[in-house]
Amino acid sequence: MRQRLVVGNWKMHTTLSEALILATSLRNSISEVGGVRVVLCPPFPWIVPVAEILTHRPSHLKLGAQDAYYKEEGAVTGAVSAAMLRGIVDYVIVGHSERRRIFKESSTLVNEKVHAVIKQGMTAILAVGELTRVHHQEKRHHGRPTRTEARSDITTQLEEGLEGISKKEVGQIAIAYEPVWAVGTGQAADGVYANHIAELIRKWLTRRFGASLAGEIPILYGGSVTSENVEEFSGQPELDGVLAGGSSLKAKEFTALCHAFAR
Numbered sequence: 001m002r003q004r005l006v007v008g009n010w011k012m013h014t015t016l017s018e019a020l021i022l023a024t025s026l027r028n029s030i031s032e033v034g035g036v037r038v039v040l041c042p043p044f045p046w047i048v049p050v051a052e053i054l055t056h057r058p059s060h061l062k063l064g065a066q067d068a069y070y071k072e073e074g075a076v077t078g079a080v081s082a083a084m085l086r087g088i089v090d091y092v093i094v095g096h097s098e099r100r101r102i103f104k105e106s107s108t109l110v111n112e113k114v115h116a117v118i119k120q121g122m123t124a125i126l127a128v129g130e131l132t133r134v135h136h137q138e139k140r141h142h143g144r145p146t147r148t149e150a151r152s153d154i155t156t157q158l159e160e161g162l163e164g165i166s167k168k169e170v171g172q173i174a175i176a177y178e179p180v181w182a183v184g185t186g187q188a189a190d191g192v193y194a195n196h197i198a199e200l201i202r203k204w205l206t207r208r209f210g211a212s213l214a215g216e217i218p219i220l221y222g223g224s225v226t227s228e229n230v231e232e233f234s235g236q237p238e239l240d241g242v243l244a245g246g247s248s249l250k251a252k253e254f255t256a257l258c259h260a261f262a263r
């Protein structure tokens, strides 16, 4: 049975004290949610203090990082390597659209990061999503590109992001389908559309790794998920969880997302 995952991406939010309060309150509320793995991704400087405050956390509550650099060490000012995160977090988000857009991350770099995260024994949550937001928003109803257009963007990102990943590494991969037009906009995709794209992703993974291994890779949806719309996604057969930004900063809200995916 595929792992269900709910990931909270705190982005560049929270002070240290806010982060500790949020983590403490989630430790308590998540203890009661079964059948789903919950991953908190605080900003880099708060990861260790959050880990300390979560020392006695339930085993299904994990820590993650929002990014990791692929080189193990060296003259790379401002970067945090996957090697440094080893033993502190279990998951790393790689290729988030904000990294691709703001930091101009290339697909080659994203691929190198995926390899580094896996090499260090963690799971890479590879974010993919159609890139054509402005063009399509001008032209199309609600800014949603057609499925065919979305498919070609996503296929390219999967091919490039997972290049060189072997079958034995598949257990260390999760895919987050995050249409760029839905991230942080308050305009979530509808569940049927997100499920359809997840099916396309699963088909691609099946061609690449075979049905049995592909069937084990969690596929998440991300983009303006809230407690109000989460049932749209938790009710879809191909979606194994969600990656939430804004909603992960409020304990009650985020706990509601976790409950929606609890078995």
Ligand code: PEP
Residues within 6 Å of the ligand: 009, 011, 096, 178, 182, 183, 184, 185, 186, 222, 223, 224, 225, 243, 244, 245, 246, 247
């Ligand atoms: C994200 O950070 O990946 C995200 C989906 O953000 P939001 O939930 O705020 O749209």
